[in-house]
Amino acid sequence: MPHTRRQAVTIKHVAAEAGVSLQTVSRVINNEPNVRPQVQERVHAAVAKLGYVPSLAARRLGGSRSYLILALNDRDRTIDGWRSGEGTDWVDQMLLGGMLKCAEHGYRMIFELVDTHSAHVEREIMAALSSLRPDGVILTPPHGDNPTITELLTRQHIPFARIGSVGDGAGFSISMDDAHAAEVATAHLIALGHRRVGFITGSDEYALSGARLEGWRKAMRAAGRDDSEELIGRGDFTFDSGIAAATALVSLADPATAIVASNDQMALAALHVAEARGLAVPRDLSIVSFDNTPVARFSVPPLTAIAQPIAAMTARAAELLIEAKQGKPDPDAPSVLPFELVVRASTGPCDG
Amino acid sequence: MPHTRRQAVTIKHVAAEAGVSLQTVSRVINNEPNVRPQVQERVHAAVAKLGYVPSLAARRLGGSRSYLILALNDRDRTIDGWRSGEGTDWVDQMLLGGMLKCAEHGYRMIFELVDTHSAHVEREIMAALSSLRPDGVILTPPHGDNPTITELLTRQHIPFARIGSVGDGAGFSISMDDAHAAEVATAHLIALGHRRVGFITGSDEYALSGARLEGWRKAMRAAGRDDSEELIGRGDFTFDSGIAAATALVSLADPATAIVASNDQMALAALHVAEARGLAVPRDLSIVSFDNTPVARFSVPPLTAIAQPIAAMTARAAELLIEAKQGKPDPDAPSVLPFELVVRASTGPCDG
DNA sequence: CTGAAAGCGCTAACAT
DNA sequence: ATGTTAGCGCTTTCAG
Numbered sequence: 182m183p184h185t186r187r188q189a190v191t192i193k194h195v196a197a198e199a200g201v202s203l204q205t206v207s208r209v210i211n212n213e214p215n216v217r218p219q220v221q222e223r224v225h226a227a228v229a230k231l232g233y234v235p236s237l238a239a240r241r242l243g244g245s246r247s248y249l250i251l252a253l254n255d256r257d258r259t260i261d262g263w264r265s266g267e268g269t270d271w272v273d274q275m276l277l278g279g280m281l282k283c284a285e286h287g288y289r290m291i292f293e294l295v296d297t298h299s300a301h302v303e304r305e306i307m308a309a310l311s312s313l314r315p316d317g318v319i320l321t322p323p324h325g326d327n328p329t330i331t332e333l334l335t336r337q338h339i340p341f342a343r344i345g346s347v348g349d350g351a352g353f354s355i356s357m358d359d360a361h362a363a364e365v366a367t368a369h370l371i372a373l374g375h376r377r378v379g380f381i382t383g384s385d386e387y388a389l390s391g392a393r394l395e396g397w398r399k400a401m402r403a404a405g406r407d408d409s410e411e412l413i414g415r416g417d418f419t420f421d422s423g424i425a426a427a428t429a430l431v432s433l434a435d436p437a438t439a440i441v442a443s444n445d446q447m448a449l450a451a452l453h454v455a456e457a458r459g460l461a462v463p464r465d466l467s468i469v470s471f472d473n474t475p476v477a478r479f480s481v482p483p484l485t486a487i488a489q490p491i492a493a494m495t496a497r498a499a500e501l502l503i504e505a506k507q508g509k510p511d512p513d514a515p516s517v518l519p520f521e522l523v524v525r526a527s528t529g530p531c532d533g
Numbered sequence: 534m535p536h537t538r539r540q541a542v543t544i545k546h547v548a549a550e551a552g553v554s555l556q557t558v559s560r561v562i563n564n565e566p567n568v569r570p571q572v573q574e575r576v577h578a579a580v581a582k583l584g585y586v587p588s589l590a591a592r593r594l595g596g597s598r599s600y601l602i603l604a605l606n607d608r609d610r611t612i613d614g615w616r617s618g619e620g621t622d623w624v625d626q627m628l629l630g631g632m633l634k635c636a637e638h639g640y641r642m643i644f645e646l647v648d649t650h651s652a653h654v655e656r657e658i659m660a661a662l663s664s665l666r667p668d669g670v671i672l673t674p675p676h677g678d679n680p681t682i683t684e685l686l687t688r689q690h691i692p693f694a695r696i697g698s699v700g701d702g703a704g705f706s707i708s709m710d711d712a713h714a715a716e717v718a719t720a721h722l723i724a725l726g727h728r729r730v731g732f733i734t735g736s737d738e739y740a741l742s743g744a745r746l747e748g749w750r751k752a753m754r755a756a757g758r759d760d761s762e763e764l765i766g767r768g769d770f771t772f773d774s775g776i777a778a779a780t781a782l783v784s785l786a787d788p789a790t791a792i793v794a795s796n797d798q799m800a801l802a803a804l805h806v807a808e809a810r811g812l813a814v815p816r817d818l819s820i821v822s823f824d825n826t827p828v829a830r831f832s833v834p835p836l837t838a839i840a841q842p843i844a845a846m847t848a849r850a851a852e853l854l855i856e857a858k859q860g861k862p863d864p865d866a867p868s869v870l871p872f873e874l875v876v877r878a879s880t881g882p883c884d885g
Numbered sequence: 886c887t888g889a890a891a892g893c894g895c896t897a898a899c900a901t
Numbered sequence: 902a903t904g905t906t907a908g909c910g911c912t913t914t915c916a917g
Contacts, residue, residue, distance in 0.1 A: 188663065191894055202904045207896060215902050232656070234663035238593040239894035242909045246896095247590070263629040263844075268620025268827030276624065277615040280644070289643065292632070304584070311540065311586035475620025479831030492615075543910055554888045559912065567886050591910035594893045598912095 190231045198227035210235060237289070241314060246506055248288050250499055251315035252279060253306070253324050256294035268475040271321070271491060278492030279319065282499040290499065291315070297327055297386075306333060317341060317502025319495065320352070326388045340505040342498035345389050345489075347515070353501045354515035355494045359389040362487045362520045363396025363441060366469040369485070369522060370439040371404045374531035375467060377412065379430035379437030381447050383471075384417040393443050393471065412437060416447050423450025431458060431466065438531050439467040445474045448484050452527070463529030473523055482526035490518045542583045550579035562587060589641070593666060598858060600640050602851055603667035604631060605658070605676055608646035620827040623673070623843060630844030631671065634851040642851065643667070649679055649738075658685060669693060669854025671847065672704070678740045692857040694850035697741050697841075699867070705853045706867035707846045711741040714839045714872045715748025715793060718821040721837070721874060722791040723756045726883035727819060730758065731782035731789035733799050735823075736769040745795050745823065764789060768799050775802025783810060783818065790883050791819040797826045800836050804879070815881030825875055834878035842870045 196206045201220060208216050209224040216224075227233070241247040252275060262269035276290070283290045291313060295305045309315075318341040324330050325346030334341045335351045342353040363380075370378045380397040383390035394413065401408035411433055414426025423442060427450055430437040442448035448470030452462060460466045462482055470477060473488035497516050505511065548558045553572060560568050561576040568576075579585070593599040604627060614621035628642070635642045643665060647657045661667075670693040676682050677695030686693045687703045694705040715732075722730045732749040735742035746765065753760035763785055766778025775794060779802055782789040794800035800822030804814060812818045814834055822829060825840035849868050857863065 188666070188894070190663070193894080203895080204897095204904060205902090208903085211896085217902065220902085232659060232663075234660045236594070236666070236894055237664045238590040238599070238666070239909095240896075241590040242588075242594050242893090242911085243895035244897075244909085260629065260633075263622070263625045266622065266626075266825075266827060267830075268622050270615070270618060270620055270622070270625075272625055272628065273615045273622075274618075276644070277612065280646075281612075291641065291643065292628070294632075307584060308586045311542070311584075312589045314540070314588070314590070473618075475618060475827055476831060478619075479828060481833060540910070545910080555911080556888060556913095557886095560887090563912090569886070572887090588910055591893095592912075594895085594909085595911035596893085596913070 188236060190233050192233070192235065194231055195224065195227045195233045198231060199223045246316050247314045249313055249315040250279070250283055250288055250290045250317050250319060250502055251309060251313060252290055252292050252319040252321070252495075253295050253309075253330075254292070254321050255324065256296040257298075259294055270475055274491035275319075275321070275495045278495035278497075279499045282496040283503070286499075286503050288316070288499070288503055290319075295324070297323055297330075302327070302329055303333055306330065310337060310339065315339065316506045317499075319344060319498045319502070320346070322346065322389065323384075323386045325352070325354075326386065340502050342501055344491075344494050344498055345387070347388055347392060349515070353498065353511070355498050355501075355518070356389070356515065357489055357494070357518050357520040359392035360396035360399070362471070362522075363393040364400040365396075365520075365522050366441050366471075366485075366487055367397045367400035368404070369524070370441070370467055370469060370528060371400065371406065373439075373467065373528060375439040376406060376531070377433075377435060377437045377439070378406065379412045379414060379427075379440045381414040381416045381423060381426040381430075381440060381442040381451070383443035383447075387418075390443060397441055416443060418444050418446060420446045420450045423447030424454060427451035427454040431455070431460065438465070439528070440469070442468065442470045445470045445472045445477050445484065445486065448486070448527075449476065449480060452480060452484075462527055464532050467528040467531070469522075469528055473521075477523075478525065480527075485525045485528040486523050488521040488523050490520060493518050540588060542585050544585070544587065546583055547576065547579045547585045550583060551575045598668050599666045601665055601667040602631070602635055602640055602642045602669050602671060602854055603661060603665060604642055604644050604671040604673070604847075605647050605661075605682075606644070606673050607676065608648040609650075611646055622827055626843035627671075627673070627847045630847035630849075631851045634848040635855070638851075638855050640668070640851070640855055642671075647676070649675055649682075654679070654681055655685055658682065662689060662691065667691065668858045669851075671696060671850045671854070672698070674698065674741065675736075675738045677704070677706075678738065692854050694853055696843075696846050696850055697739070699740055699744060701867070705850065705863070707850050707853075707870070708741070708867065709841055709846070709870050709872040711744035712748035712751070714823070714874075715745040716752040717748075717872075717874050718793050718823075718837075718839055719749045719752035720756070721876070722793070722819055722821060722880060723752065723758065725791075725819065725880060727791040728758060728883065729764065729785075729787060729789045729791070731764045731766060731779075731792045733766040733768045733775060733778040733782075733792060733794040733803070735795035735799075739770075742795060749793055768795060770796050770798060772798045772802045775799030776806060779803035779806040783807070783812065790817070791880070792821070794820065794822045797822045797824045797829050797836065797838065800838070800879075801828065801832060804832060804836075815879055816884050819880040819883070821874075821880055825873075829875075830877065832879075837877045837880040838875050840873045840875050842872060845870050 325343030677698030825838040
């Protein structure tokens with residue numbers, strides 16, 4: 182095995198080639214001021230000629246930046262999604278938005294799974310922070326709502342972005358308007374003539390669950406419809422909880438003719454309940470879901486759904502974190518990105 | 534902004550706490566010999582007490598290992614998959630297998646997109662190598678079959694693994710038995726009574742495309758069936774190419790009653806052609822696909838498919854690369870991992 | 886079995 | 902506007 186310890190071409194080689202000092206090369210590659218255009222030119226030429234690319238490790242060790250953004254996802258949920266092979270593409274959309282945005286700025290995104298529920302969250306995260314020293318951290322739901330995590334990051338003075346977490350507090354809040362999305366979904370059903378629109382909530386562990394419920398309430402009230410508790414099914418994002426909630430909603434004395442489910446899995450459960458009960462979708466029961474994961478388009482019928490801008494949110498998160506390290510002032514408002522209601526075949530006029 | 538340059542707890546602190554030299558701590562955390570159990574004990578205690586975790590950057594800079602495995606995927610194909618939102622979960626399965634295996638060994642997997650077709654592949658890859666100095670590289674199809682890439686890595690003396698690339702040559706070859714899988718898929722159809730089984734190939738850019746075709750041939754011949762050119766549709770993994778190929782196969786004077794498609798997209802195209810022609814699936818046309826991405830289970834009818842062990846292959850790749858750095862001898866045979874034929878509703882008895 | 890010294894490639898702080 | 906110096910936190914030599 183050859184000596185792989187030494188790097189082929191280092192800043193020294195570039196400095197020699199351009200006939201300047203190390204420092205000047207460093208200044209040029211970091212776009213710092215106080216270098217004459219002519220010297221810049223020469224350095225750039227040397228860089229190109231030698232194919233020089235700075236060592237991430239050396240930059241991190243010598244300087245105050247690591248050029249690393251750490252994305253933290255929930256371990257169990259993520260692994261379950263992967264194992265199921267059902268195409269929950271949260272991670273893919275994050276990579277699409279986050280990795281590409283990082284690359285634009287010469288940063289890299291590193292992906293890590295941590296267990297929100299574990300007593301060792303702190304230790305797990307501290308280990309990642311110590312090892313990597315990332316310039317910023319992206320928290321995905323439900324991590325952004327976990328005070329143990331946000332406080333740890335605050336204490337460590339590491340900038341972080343909370344995706345899908347709407348409360349204010351430390352860190353950038355990046356979300357879509359969940360309440361408004363639920364309102365739009367519900368209004369869509371009301372406009373189709375539905376009077377009894379049920380709602381299936383997500384897990385309380387997620388702040389957005391409450392926001393979505395509020396949106397449904399607002400739309401129902403605005404239309405003068407009943408928004409009493411019996412129309413609210415308590416779910417936790419799992420298929421099974423969707424079955425229970427949907428069953429209750431269609432079993433009411435005055436049953437729901439439409440359901441808004443807080444994610445695709447629970448909407449699929451509603452579809453399943455409809456079939457078991459001999460209810461045609463959308464004729465007898467209309468369904469709208471949240472998330473718009475790939476299954477939404479392949480179910481029978483395909484689901485009308487609220488699409489979350491996951492890629493856009495992650496890209497924005499990366500951007501804010503990178504700018505924060507560059508000393509740009511924080512934005513004065515939370516970033517709220519546009520969602521989309523994708524209308525498919527699971528919603529139709531009320532038959533009742 | 535506080536001074537974030539200094540690490541909270543370094544090897545020095547551990548050494549002081551344990552009353553030994555830096556070196557001894559280093560030996561202990563790297564499981565090197567020549568440390569008395571008693572001293573090890575003390576060091577471990579100090580590590581635990583202080584919550585010490587070594588800095589990746591410093592390890593890479595000081596030593597000869599980076600504890601980084603770089604996974605290289607095809608840029609266009611990957612981004613298209615993400616944007617389409619159709620749930621191609623190649624990347625997820627890679628992360629499932631690769632990230633978790635890396636984590637087991639204290640390594641990290643970094644994910645990077647490079648454009649196989651670009652004239653700048655070399656530059657793109659060299660940039661990643663210079664910046665990261667990974668201990669190993671995982672090439673996914675079609676990178677493993679691209680000599681520009683494999684030669685570059687060989688020249689740089691960086692261990693690499695080729696996933697889904699069967700030729701021998703430098704680097705670990707990790708694959709499933711594509712030929713045998715095609716044979717099993719074809720035999721499944723023959724056993725159902727099909728005589729005219731068509732085959733839709735993948736792009737020639739992928740070595741596995743040829744292997745799959747050979748498997749089909751072998752099964753057809755073994756059963757005494759016609760394996761002439763007219764039963765072979767040339768595809769390139771795209772939906773459109775699948776439409777053309779499937780159309781030709783069902784339009785033969787003696788039409789195919791079953792089709793093996795080299796991926797799910799082309800199988801969906803065959804499904805589409807069947808519907809347009811008024812052919813019921815599986816009654817009039819049976820279809821088997823390769824890949825078993827999430828769409829395969831959500832199509833109507835769901836597709837019988839060959840499932841690739843992507844997670845297992847990536848895990849194996851990571852394992853071999855890590856062992857290579859640790860000086861373990863290379864395995865004498867390529868790693869061939871088991872595939873699975875998942876039987877769903879798109880295949881049935883021949884009606885002809 | 887253990888320790889001391891040197892240096893990895895870069896940036897920060899301080900000259901000039 | 903540029904160069905010099907001193908580390909960053911670790912591993913690799915080399916001495917004991």
